Amino acid sequence: xxxxxxxxxxxxxxxxxxxxxxxxxxxxxxxxxxxxxxxxxxxxxxxxxxxxxxxxxxxxxxxxxxxxxxxxxxxxxxxxxxxxxxxxxxxxxxxxxxxxxxxxxxxxxxxxxxxxxxxxxxxxxxxxxxxxxxxxxxxxxxxxxxxxxxxxxxxxxxxxxxxxxxxxxxxxxxxxxxxxxxxxxxxxxxxxxxxxxxxxxxxxxxxxxxxxxxxxxxxxxxxxxxxxxxxxxxxxxxxxxxxxxxxxxxxxxxxxxxxxxxxxxxxxxxxxxxxxxxxxxxxxxxxxxxxxxxxxxxxxxxxxxxxxxxxxxxxxxxxxxxxxxxxxxxxxxxxxxxxxxxxxxxxxxxxxxxxxxxxxxxxxxxxxxxxxxxxxxxxxxxxxxxxxxxxxxxxxxxxxxxxxxxxxxxxxxxx
Amino acid sequence: xxxxxxxxxxxxxxxxxxxxxxxxxxxxxxxxxxxxxxxxxxxxxxxxxxxxxxxxxxxxxxxxxxxxxxxxxxxxxxxxxxxxxxxxxxxxxxxxxxxxxxxxxxxxxxxxxxxxxxxxxxxxxxxxxxxxxxxxxxxxxxxxxxxxxxxxxxxxxxxxxxxxxxxxxxxxxxxxxxxxxxxxxxxxxxxxxxxxxxxxxxxxxxxxxxxxxxxxxxxxxxxxxxxxxxxxxxxxxxxxxxxxxxxxxxxxxxxxxxxxxxxxxxxxxxxxxxxxxxxxxxxxxxxxxxxxxxxxxxxxx
Ligand SMILES: Nc1nc2c(ncn2[C@@H]2O[C@H](COP(=O)(O)OP(=O)(O)O)[C@@H](O)[C@H]2O)c(=O)[nH]1
Numbered sequence: 001x002x003x004x005x006x007x008x009x010x011x012x013x014x015x016x017x018x019x020x021x022x023x024x025x026x027x028x029x030x031x032x033x034x035x036x037x038x039x040x041x042x043x044x045x046x047x048x049x050x051x052x053x054x055x056x057x058x059x060x061x062x063x064x065x066x067x068x069x070x071x072x073x074x075x076x077x078x079x080x081x082x083x084x085x086x087x088x089x090x091x092x093x094x095x096x097x098x099x100x101x102x103x104x105x106x107x108x109x110x111x112x113x114x115x116x117x118x119x120x121x122x123x124x125x126x127x128x129x130x131x132x133x134x135x136x137x138x139x140x141x142x143x144x145x146x147x148x149x150x151x152x153x154x155x156x157x158x159x160x161x162x163x164x165x166x167x168x169x170x171x172x173x174x175x176x177x178x179x180x181x182x183x184x185x186x187x188x189x190x191x192x193x194x195x196x197x198x199x200x201x202x203x204x205x206x207x208x209x210x211x212x213x214x215x216x217x218x219x220x221x222x223x224x225x226x227x228x229x230x231x232x233x234x235x236x237x238x239x240x241x242x243x244x245x246x247x248x249x250x251x252x253x254x255x256x257x258x259x260x261x262x263x264x265x266x267x268x269x270x271x272x273x274x275x276x277x278x279x280x281x282x283x284x285x286x287x288x289x290x291x292x293x294x295x296x297x298x299x300x301x302x303x304x305x306x307x308x309x310x311x312x313x314x315x316x317x318x319x320x321x322x323x324x325x326x327x328x329x330x331x332x333x334x335x336x337x338x339x340x341x342x343x344x345x346x347x348x349x350x351x352x353x354x355x356x357x358x359x360x361x362x363x364x365x366x367x368x369x370x371x372x373x374x375x376x377x378x379x380x381x382x383x384x385x386x387x388x389x390x391x392x393x394x395x396x397x398x399x400x401x402x403x404x405x406x407x408x409x410x411x412x413x414x415x
Numbered sequence: 416x417x418x419x420x421x422x423x424x425x426x427x428x429x430x431x432x433x434x435x436x437x438x439x440x441x442x443x444x445x446x447x448x449x450x451x452x453x454x455x456x457x458x459x460x461x462x463x464x465x466x467x468x469x470x471x472x473x474x475x476x477x478x479x480x481x482x483x484x485x486x487x488x489x490x491x492x493x494x495x496x497x498x499x500x501x502x503x504x505x506x507x508x509x510x511x512x513x514x515x516x517x518x519x520x521x522x523x524x525x526x527x528x529x530x531x532x533x534x535x536x537x538x539x540x541x542x543x544x545x546x547x548x549x550x551x552x553x554x555x556x557x558x559x560x561x562x563x564x565x566x567x568x569x570x571x572x573x574x575x576x577x578x579x580x581x582x583x584x585x586x587x588x589x590x591x592x593x594x595x596x597x598x599x600x601x602x603x604x605x606x607x608x609x610x611x612x613x614x615x616x617x618x619x620x621x622x623x624x625x626x627x628x629x630x631x632x633x634x635x636x637x638x639x640x641x642x643x644x645x646x647x648x649x650x651x652x653x654x655x656x657x658x659x660x661x662x663x664x665x666x667x668x669x670x671x672x673x674x675x676x677x678x679x680x681x682x683x684x685x686x687x688x689x690x691x692x693x694x695x696x697x698x699x700x701x702x703x704x705x706x707x708x709x710x711x712x713x714x715x716x
Contacts, residue, residue, distance in 0.1 A: 003423045070578065072559040073552045075605050082423045084603060096580055103582040224436040227469040234468055241465065243433040243584075272464045280419050284432035284465070297440045321580050335585055338440060394583050403589040405579045 004210055007086040007101040009125035010111030015142045019111065019180035020074060020087055023202065026187040029076035071101040080206040090121060095354070095368040096321040098128055099408055103394070106210060107136040109201075114147045114177070118160045124354045126161075130168040131317060131370065131410065133390050136208055137165070137173045140201060145179040149192040167357070176201050216389035219247030219255075219303035220382070221279070222337035223295055227286060239270060239286035240295055245337065245391040247303065249287065250278045254304035257295055258382035263304055264289040281391075298339040300382035308382040308392070313415035314375045317386075318345070318365070322399065322406035326365035332406070334377055336395040342378040343397070349373060375409065386410040424612050428461065431600040433584065434563060435465040438545050438598050439472040441588040445545040445598075446503070448534075449475040451487035452663040453620055454549030454601060457609055459498065460618055461600060473547070474501040478534050480526040481508040482644040482665040490621040505537035524646055525668040535571045538595060545588065547598045553605045563602050569593035607686055614679045623660045624682070626674045631656050637670035 010016040023029075074085040086101030088094070102108065108129045112122055129137055139161055147153045158175045165173045176185055177196055184190035187202045198204075227239035249255070253266045268288040269279050279285040287301060295301075302308055320326055326345060334343040351362035351371035362371060386393030397407030435458075438445050447462065449455045462471050477491060495502045507529050510516045515536065516529045538546060552559045562578050564586040579587055588596055601609065613620065630641040632651040639645055641653045644667045658671035659682075676682045 001423050002421075003426050070560045070575070072556075073603070074559060075553045075603070077605070077607070082605075082608070100580040100582055104584070224433070225439045225466075225472075227466060229469045237468065239469075241436055243429060243436075272467060278419070280421065282421055282426060282429055284429040284436070333589075335587060337585065338437070391583070394585070396580075396582055396585050396587060398587055398589060400589075403587070403591060405582070405587045408580070408582050 001081060002210055003082045003084060004107060004205060004208065005084045005086070005105045006107040006109060006205065007088055007098075007105040008109045008111065009088060009090055009098060009102075009128070010142075011090045011113075011119065011121035014090070014111040014113045015180040016087070016090065016111055019109070019140065019142065019178070019186070020085060022180050022183055022186050023085075024074065024076050026183060027076050027078055027202065071097050078202070078206060083205065090125065092121075092124065092355075093368065095124075095128070095370070096319060096408075098125070099132065099319045099321075102128055102132040102134060103408065105132075105134055107138065107205070107208060108134045110137060110139045112139060112141050112157060112161070114141050114143045114153055114157065117157045118164065120355045122161070123164060123357065126164055126168055126170065127352075127354050127357060130170055131319075133386060133410070135172060137170050138201065138204060139173065139175050140180075141175065141177045142180050144177045144184060144190075144193065145182050149177075149184075149190070151193070151195045154196075174198075174204060176204065216246040216281075216384070216391070217248075218306045218308075218384060218389050218392070219249050219253070220245045220308070220384070220389070220392050221249065221285075221287065221301045222339065222382070223297055223299045223301065224338045225297060226295065239288055240301065241284075241286045242301070242338070243284040244279050244281050246281045246389050247306075248278050248280050249301070249303070255289070255301050256304045256307060257293060258300045258302055258308055259380040260294070260299065262293045262295075264291050264293050266290075300337070300339070302382060308384055309411075309414040310380065311414045312377045312380055313346075314377065314381075314383070314411050315349070315413040315415055316373055316375050316395075317410045317412055318371060318373045318397075319408045320365045320367060320369045320406065321408060322402075322404055323367055324399070324402075324406070325367075326369075326407070331400070333398040333400050334375065334381070334395050334409070335398055336381045336383060337392070339379070339381060340398075341381070344376050345373050345397075346376045347374040372412070374415065383411050385412060385414070387412075424608065424615060427601070427604050427608060428464070428612070430584070430603065431458075431461045432465040434586065434598065434600040435462055435547070437586050437588070438547060439466070441586070442545040442596070444541065444543050445473040445547065446476045446538075446541070446543045447471070447473050447547040448549075449477050449491065449502075450549070450663065451477070451483065451491050451621060452549065453609055453613060453624065454551065456494070456618060456620060457601060457612060458547060458549050459494065460616055463498065471500050474503050476503045476505065476537060476541075476543075476546070478505045478530045478537065479507065480530055480665050481506065482526050482642075482667050484621070484623050484640075484660075484663060484666055486621045486623045487663050490619075503537070503541065505533045507533045509533075510536065521646065526665055527668050531571070538571070543595060544590065545596045545598055547600065549601060550597075550599050551604050551606070551609075552599075552602050561599065561602070563599050564588050565597045565599065566590060567595050567597060571595075573597075607683070610679065610683050610686060614683065621663060623663060626657055626659045626677050626681075628655055629658050629671065630654070631658060631671055638673070639670055640666050642666045 008016050072087045076083050088098040088101035154177045178185045185200045189200050221242045221244045223240045223242045225241040229237050251266050256263050267290045270286040328345050331342050349372040350359040384392040393411045395409045396405050399406045507526050510533045516532045562581045630653050631638045632641050659674040676685050
């Protein structure tokens with residue numbers, strides 16, 4: 001069994017909360033006491049059935065406003081897989097929340113209201129999916145019950161979406177006609193749409209391939225912590241602790257340390273009480289190197305035959321996440337894996353109108369703005385381009401005056 | 416690339432270890448809040464995996480309400496002995512004696528809400544800048560939106576409106592003086608995941624998690640352990656039942672469930688089939704749907 005992380009995008013009232021509630025409900029992931037709270041709640045559907053949407057909105061203020069405004073994580077599990085849902089708000093003023101939810105997801109569910117088809121929000125959500133490099137997309141055409149489960153309606157929507165997918169270069173796009181409210185094609189195949197020959201949403205989610213989600217073979221491990229017991233019996237012990245971001249390290253591999261450029265070979269790989277021959281992407285391990293190398297937190301161990309980019313000038317896509325606008329004259333902190341260094345956003349190349357996908361010149365960057373910038377860093381970062389290696393091609397900007405995370409960066413080119 | 420087996424528990428484990436090492440790397444004076452419950456016991460195992468053969472870069476901190484199950488305290492002391500790490504105990508009784516908090520009265524009196532003050536005082540006394548806790552997002556709706564690195568102001572308050580975006584696996588732990596960060600390495604685990612991990616790792620637990628005979632009374636429709644910490648009167652009828660506990664809170668507010676589960680396997684099948692979530696077994700959460708949110712804002716986890 002493995003884990004699939006996905007996020008859901010849709011405009012207000014497309015039925016996102018109902019869809020998630022339905023997935024949880026139909027997979028028996030709602031516990032009795034939660035169900036009791038649901039049933040006693042005074043929010044009901046028009047026909048008196050329980051409103052599944054309540055399951056997914058959390059905080060009181062949001063309950064009062066009746067909308068989801070922050071990323072909420074939900075969990076469910078079937079025999080085949082564990083699922084982590086990032087439930088994100090769809091409105092443009094919460095673009096940063098959607099970017100946040102999407103950053104850890106491997107799959108995106110895009111909801112389209114069958115009555116409205118592809119609308120401005122659909123374009124925006126799909127753009128974010130392509131920006132964040134999400135591999136799999138499922139477009140759920142929802143509220144099919146309100147269009148008489150019509151195949152024609154469905155077909156004309158997906159034809160329209162296919163143009164958009166092409167424009168955005170989305171790789172793997174799948175389409176499912178559903179009714180979140182009635183349950184059609186969510187867990188069970190719908191009896192109302194026998195013209196649809198594909199799988200239900202849940203079955204699709206259970207078998208979509210997660211193996212090569214981060215298919216980068218580039219071996220990278222940022223050092224988070226140096227283990228030095230300094231006891232008599234472990235006097236010379238020096239273990240470099242970190243999580244392998246991508247690729248595989250094997251004992252005896254030649255490695256280079258970035259940024260110093262020092263080289264060494266792997267003496268031993270350690271994981272608690274085990275000494276495996278190799279450490280793979282995703283694993284948290286401790287690596288021992290031969291010889292005397294000086295390594296501390298913030299350094300990255302990489303395979304000597306595939307070095308990272310070597311530059312302090314980086315072209316990147318930026319999503320601005322703070323109420324205070326970007327200031328190109330001040331110094332920010334950039335956090336890339338275990339490394340933090342100073343940086344400046346030295347130039348704004350363009351901003352993207354995420355509703356129309358048009359690029360235009362800009363000299364200011366405000367909350368939820370997205371565009372291309374040039375970053376100048378104080379120290380060299382051991383980075384890859386986002387498209388080559390998502391895990392090592394991303395970073396955050398921190399404002400040292402407030403300590404807030406103000407920007408999300410995806411590296412697009414080394415300059 | 417060679418084949419390797421990396422299942423969902425391995426992935427959750429690797430993520431948690433990564434988070435613990437980020438705490439070590441980013442903070443000056445972190446601490447691990449140890450309650451004696453299965454979640455914090457799991458954290459201790461994860462810390463062993465993150466830092467051995469070195470020492471933990473943080474002490475364990477236990478906020479002792481004085482109303483704990485004796486089994487929990489015994490377990491705590493034996494565990495600390497085994498792992499050879501430092502334990503700091505913050506005592507709610509001391510806070511009461513010092514007049515910092517006032518003991519509740521009445522039938523439903525509990526020290527659960529008092530521990531917030533003792534915790535905040537302990538954090539201030541030792542100047543902890545990060546406190547690692549075993550909370551999970553599946554426990555409660557308000558928690559579903561909490562970050563893995565969750566900043567608290569100097570009054571210990573959590574502001575759900577001002578959470579930092581948390582992207583990829585990059586955690587921003589920068590804070591101003593006086594603030595501190597709560598860290599939740601097992602945010603993405605469910606109750607079942609924790610049990611499956613405990614089984615896989617063969618982790619020992621306090622005996623109250625397993626079925627045993629105990630004197631109980633019925634309070635607000637739930638079974639409570641009969642103890643001097645519970646304000647009992649003549650109307651309370653004590654009887655003996657085969658029970659276990661699903662969480663190890665205070666004796667005064669942790670309900671027992673009837674159970675025959677003596678092995679971890681039994682517990683896992685019980686939970687898989689069960690229809691009451693873990694928090695349902697805590698009296699104080701029943702008070703209102705927004706109870707948890709209010710307590711969080713006030714500084715309790
Ligand atoms: N008829 C019909 N109504 C739906 C469907 N899905 C959601 N709704 C209704 O649409 C409204 C908005 O749904 P909700 O899940 O709250 O939307 P969200 O804002 O995207 O989370 C609610 O009244 C739902 O009951 C569907 O498949 N069919």
